[in-house]
Amino acid sequence: MPTSHQIAVSATGLRKSYGDKTVLDGIDLRIPAGSVFALLGPNGAGKTTVVKILSTLVSAGGGQAHVAGHDIAADPQAVRSAIGVTGQFSAVDGLITGEENMLLMADLHHLPKPEGRRIAADLLERFDLSEAAKKPASTYSGGMKRRLDIAMTLVGNPRIIFLDEPTTGLDPRSRHTMWQIIRELVADGVTVFLTTQYLEEADELADRVAVLNDGKIAAEGTPEELKRRVPGGHVRLRFTDPAAYHRAATALNEATRDDEALALQIPSAGSQRELRSLLDWLDSAGVEADELTVHTPDLDDVFFALTGGPATVPHQPKENVR
Numbered sequence: 045m046p047t048s049h050q051i052a053v054s055a056t057g058l059r060k061s062y063g064d065k066t067v068l069d070g071i072d073l074r075i076p077a078g079s080v081f082a083l084l085g086p087n088g089a090g091k092t093t094v095v096k097i098l099s100t101l102v103s104a105g106g107g108q109a110h111v112a113g114h115d116i117a118a119d120p121q122a123v124r125s126a127i128g129v130t131g132q133f134s135a136v137d138g139l140i141t142g143e144e145n146m147l148l149m150a151d152l153h154h155l156p157k158p159e160g161r162r163i164a165a166d167l168l169e170r171f172d173l174s175e176a177a178k179k180p181a182s183t184y185s186g187g188m189k190r191r192l193d194i195a196m197t198l199v200g201n202p203r204i205i206f207l208d209e210p211t212t213g214l215d216p217r218s219r220h221t222m223w224q225i226i227r228e229l230v231a232d233g234v235t236v237f238l239t240t241q242y243l244e245e246a247d248e249l250a251d252r253v254a255v256l257n258d259g260k261i262a263a264e265g266t267p268e269e270l271k272r273r274v275p276g277g278h279v280r281l282r283f284t285d286p287a288a289y290h291r292a293a294t295a296l297n298e299a300t301r302d303d304e305a306l307a308l309q310i311p312s313a314g315s316q317r318e319l320r321s322l323l324d325w326l327d328s329a330g331v332e333a334d335e336l337t338v339h340t341p342d343l344d345d346v347f348f349a350l351t352g353g354p355a356t357v358p359h360q361p362k363e364n365v366r
């Protein structure tokens with residue numbers, strides 16, 4: 045019995061250890077139906093482990109979760125029939141054709157033959173694979189295999205799909221195609237749980253984002269909310285004339301200097317009002333930069349700030365820290 049038809053995935057205190065290594069140390073999730081949720085995290089953070097637990101491929105070491113209203117531990121069969129999973133590594137069988145891969149999935153879903161054929165043909169068409177359908181999948185490019193992988197996941201018409209790094213290794217065009225496919229699924233009311241290494245992807249697609257680090261959710265929110273939580277917004281002034289640069293650096297003694305690039309960075313959220321007063325101030329200080337750029341924090345800043353990566357102090361070149 046669904047606990048709530050509005051929440052597609054909920055989890056409290058999910059835990060998982062392999063041997064004495066704790067991978068997940070209490071994960072809470074709440075994903076509304078019909079939304080896109082992106083789970084981010086560095087390699088080895090446990091993203092795939094979360095997907096495997098929620099899709100009942102491995103059991104949790106503790107905590108509780110409901111997927112499509114079904115308890116993953118008590119009723120894994122009901123969970124499995126409500127979801128589709130595209131793993132991080134392809135489920136495509138290269139020895140048979142794309143079409144045969146699709147028909148195999150239709151059989152696994154116990155679809156009557158004619159219906160299986162119809163659904164397979166529709167999906168192959170939708171994923172732009174009709175032409176290649178009769179060729180062995182081993183001859184497909186990486187992007188084609190990935191599309192076939194997701195098409196196979198959709199054979200059972202799942203209302204919740206898990207996509208573990210759906211666009212890793214795809215070129216920009218294939219990535220945009222995949223984003224379009226995901227958007228269409230969501231427009232049909234499907235809930236999408238995706239993991240990604242591409243922060244731009246989370247920004248493009250996700251209603252909510254969670255960053256997994258050290259076995260815990262380090263932060264969760266809309267991409268905009270997360271960006272607001274990290275510093276990093278600034279205006280960058282670049283000079284070509286070293287003398288002008290040094291004059292400006294003396295006048296703007298609060299700016300962060302980048303002597304090598306002849307650039308100054310002034311913290312700013314980038315609003316129109318702030319920019320106007322900054323420009324007025326530069327005018328009155330007689331500073332004339334050759335280039336002015338506004339930088340707002342992006343999800344990269346958030347990611348690095350939360351996972352202790354290289355840009356813990358965003359945009360501050362090391363040589364300027366004295």
Ligand SMILES: Nc1ncnc2c1ncn2[C@@H]1O[C@H](COP(=O)(O)OP(=O)(O)OP(=O)(O)O)[C@@H](O)[C@H]1O
Pocket residue numbers: 062067085086087088089090091092093094132
């Ligand atoms: N079957 C297993 N046995 C032992 N350790 C495992 C097993 N599966 C995963 N791990 C460990 O759990 C941790 C998390 O792995 P997981 O695959 O969930 O990370 P991930 O966030 O998906 O990483 P990636 O970005 O590289 O895909 C890693 O340290 C990994 O070595």
Ligand SMILES: [Mg+2]
Pocket residue numbers: 091092093132208
């Ligand atoms: Mg993974």
